[in-house]
Amino acid sequence: MAYELYYWPTIQGRGEFVRLALEEAGADYIDAARESEGVAVMMRMMQHAEHPPFAPPFLKDGDTIVGQTAAILLYLGARHGLAPKDPAGGLWTHQIQLTISDFVAEAHDTHHPVGVGLYYEDQKTEALRRAAEFRDNRIPKFFHWFETILARNPSGNGHLVGKTLTYVDLSLFQVVEGLSYAFPKATARALKRAPLVTALHSAVTERHRIKAYLESPRRIPFNEEGIFRRYPELDG
Amino acid sequence: MAYELYYWPTIQGRGEFVRLALEEAGADYIDAARESEGVAVMMRMMQHAEHPPFAPPFLKDGDTIVGQTAAILLYLGARHGLAPKDPAGGLWTHQIQLTISDFVAEAHDTHHPVGVGLYYEDQKTEALRRAAEFRDNRIPKFFHWFETILARNPSGNGHLVGKTLTYVDLSLFQVVEGLSYAFPKATARALKRAPLVTALHSAVTERHRIKAYLESPRRIPFNEEGIFRRYPELDG
Known part of the structure; x- marks a missing residue:
């Protein structure tokens, strides 16, 4: 299943650090807030998630939602060979x-x-x-x-x-x-x-x-x- | 071997988040920059470590030096039952x-x-x-x-x-x-x-x-x- 990245659709901002990692990894992902109605979906997730992110960016991977740029990269780095294994x-x-x-x-x-x-x-x-x-x-x-x-x-x-x-x-x-x-x-x-x-x-x-x-x-x-x-x- | 915490000796600051975790864990630690010549030792470590912290606080655990408050807590939390295991x-x-x-x-x-x-x-x-x-x-x-x-x-x-x-x-x-x-x-x-x-x-x-x-x-x-x-x- 593709990752879904949620971030403000008109700027690089903090989301760009995640985009670059996903791109370098060749990962299957959707820049979800740039889709039709994407920002509304993002705002609803921030309101209603069991683990609500304080702010974008956040990443959805199946049932897991991870917020905070550095935490997202910690998560992705381990999965895609973009960080040391030790x-x-x-x-x-x-x-x-x-x-x-x-x-x-x-x-x-x-x-x-x-x-x-x-x-x-x-x-x-x-x-x-x-x-x-x-x-x-x-x-x-x-x-x-x-x-x-x-x-x-x-x-x-x-x-x-x-x-x-x-x-x-x-x-x-x-x-x-x-x-x-x-x-x-x-x-x-x-x-x-x-x-x-x-x-x-x-x-x-x-x-x-x-x-x-x-x-x-x-x-x-x-x-x-x-x-x-x-x-x-x-x-x- | 005791942990060594390095942080400015006259303030709570960011170091306090680490102190609280060490205290709650009942961990053996030295608030190293509050010892005699401690600040000078801290400054030398920041200059010369292979992995130099950008700023205090940092924690020394044997040969490992970990900087950034949140990263120190990530490290300690897993070792002392102060974070979920999953x-x-x-x-x-x-x-x-x-x-x-x-x-x-x-x-x-x-x-x-x-x-x-x-x-x-x-x-x-x-x-x-x-x-x-x-x-x-x-x-x-x-x-x-x-x-x-x-x-x-x-x-x-x-x-x-x-x-x-x-x-x-x-x-x-x-x-x-x-x-x-x-x-x-x-x-x-x-x-x-x-x-x-x-x-x-x-x-x-x-x-x-x-x-x-x-x-x-x-x-x-x-x-x-x-x-x-x-x-x-x-x-x-």
Whole structure:
């Protein structure tokens, strides 16, 4: 039976980390909220499920519903060879994903520092300050951490964990994609000091299934409703 | 061999979720950064470990180092009977913890909406706006979600998962403690509409080991350096 992924149908957002894993795995899945009436079905499931997800994305696999991006990837990674099989390796991979989740939340908050209930235009003054802090301190700090992990991987510096691709390689690719869209100047500066991150991003782009996905209509273009938004005043 | 927990020695912070699990389990552990030179040891481990944690807390168990609060609890829960043994139950418990992590991050950002690199006093204007949004919309939304999960637990509404205590019950207890300290008025209002959350909080307070811990010097009092800070101007 095909997986059903539920996520907002017009943005990449957090759902994109799950889409990339499903695509790389060649898994049979439906991007269910993009089907007719899909959002209404998603909202009903969030209301009525025995295990209601707090927010999208969530994945339905038969009778199982899994929410929280990192938990979905933990679930999929083990089933599709996108994570190490040994428990310690699996947990380390998950730990990296949780750190990526923190980074993504901070990227989101650059345009919503006051809260998700208000429009960007109503919190622009605060956003200018938060984005400066994010550009100057947080992007370099996170990139340095990824660069360090790649350099220390005993199996080689082409992957974050082990000697083959895992879901965190895909997630780091997506973070670089998103930041390059939202903060092209600041991200280009940070990537200059992170050659291993840059190389991993390029290598993922060239993977057969990812390349096909990125060129397909299944890949939603970045836009100003998602997590990574291009507001030129926030870059610099 | 005793576990070694590494976390900032003067605050409850994110480390407290781990401390509570270790205490309830009756596990042998050292709160290692509170020992002499402990912070220096912690900083060196973050610099030099093969699997460097991005930030505290992290747990050392022999040669294994696990970072990220939710990942540490996933690791401990399975070893100490603080999570269901079946994979689906374990993942659901973890999903709840990840949602608690999101809630805690939002609580933190009420006093640091611009960024962690600046003092509260330098972002007070922004904090006033963010705290209002958090009090009026986010606390009620998260509490409603916890209340719903408790009500739908097929094993009874005394626990978030199953019929015995799990680490997420302890974490929800800690969230209620922290919010009651930081936002006493707003939290009292929210608790009135969440009787099952209120009852769970009380029940955890009465647990033998937790009660002993809370009365011991091992429990650091809340203060204005942690995640939950009492700034009266942010409550209301």
